[in-house]
Amino acid sequence: MASTPHQNPTDQSDLTALKGRIPLLGLTGGIGSGKTAVSDLLGQLGAGVIDTDLIAHQITAPGGTAIPFIREQFGAEFLDPSGALDRGKMRSLVFEQPEARRALELITHPLIRQETIRQGLELSKAGKPYLVFVIPLLVESGNWHGLLNHIAVVDCPEKTQIKRVMERNKLTLEEVEKILKAQASRDERLSQADSILHNAGGFAELNSQIQDLHQKMMGFKTDQSTSS
Numbered sequence: 001m002a003s004t005p006h007q008n009p010t011d012q013s014d015l016t017a018l019k020g021r022i023p024l025l026g027l028t029g030g031i032g033s034g035k036t037a038v039s040d041l042l043g044q045l046g047a048g049v050i051d052t053d054l055i056a057h058q059i060t061a062p063g064g065t066a067i068p069f070i071r072e073q074f075g076a077e078f079l080d081p082s083g084a085l086d087r088g089k090m091r092s093l094v095f096e097q098p099e100a101r102r103a104l105e106l107i108t109h110p111l112i113r114q115e116t117i118r119q120g121l122e123l124s125k126a127g128k129p130y131l132v133f134v135i136p137l138l139v140e141s142g143n144w145h146g147l148l149n150h151i152a153v154v155d156c157p158e159k160t161q162i163k164r165v166m167e168r169n170k171l172t173l174e175e176v177e178k179i180l181k182a183q184a185s186r187d188e189r190l191s192q193a194d195s196i197l198h199n200a201g202g203f204a205e206l207n208s209q210i211q212d213l214h215q216k217m218m219g220f221k222t223d224q225s226t227s228s
């Protein structure tokens, strides 16, 4: 049987330490909803931002921590000539085979989580007032809930998502619809939101909501900060 990354035995205590030390915001939303627009501004306002999508890319880049496990599980044909994950090939496989998606997630999720915690501890030590974890599949994965103090969902109508992603990624309508179908529904996501950022309008409208969310997180007290 192929191996998967070991759960780091310090993970759980690190999670607890992080949660007690600094307020943690989970930011999610469907593809093209505006998560990056929101996290960029929160970062400019002073938050520590950790992008789990970026981490997912880093661990599957040449020499990334997930690469040996992917080679063992799926074979070298799922790596490109540079030694990175062949994303196109893997995307096709996991769209067709749910068990392949699960096998890939067993490799990537623990590694993403470990790196997220490592960066979180670093940013916390650097004096950030709160952390933003950008987690596209927060609702789908169910892995993060015990960790977060607050969940914010960036929301817009599906047709707005489709238009933005077709323009940004030069994808066809069918390609974007296929991605949307593989993600949680708008209602599922909204049902888990502590805050909703409505992003059907322009950037000015979004920015004022981001300012409000920032103020909310700045006023958030962790168990540790209220007891000390």
Ligand code: ATP
Pocket (backbone or CB within 6 Å): 029, 030, 031, 032, 033, 034, 035, 036, 037, 038, 136, 164, 165, 168, 199, 200, 201, 202, 203, 206
């Ligand atoms: P992904 O899930 O693909 O990472 P995302 O949720 O991070 O996407 P963004 O990259 O922030 O979404 O936004 C998607 C596209 O829509 C970008 O090109 C961005 O500039 C544009 N966009 C986001 N919000 C708005 C807005 N309020 N008005 C106009 N364009 C917007």
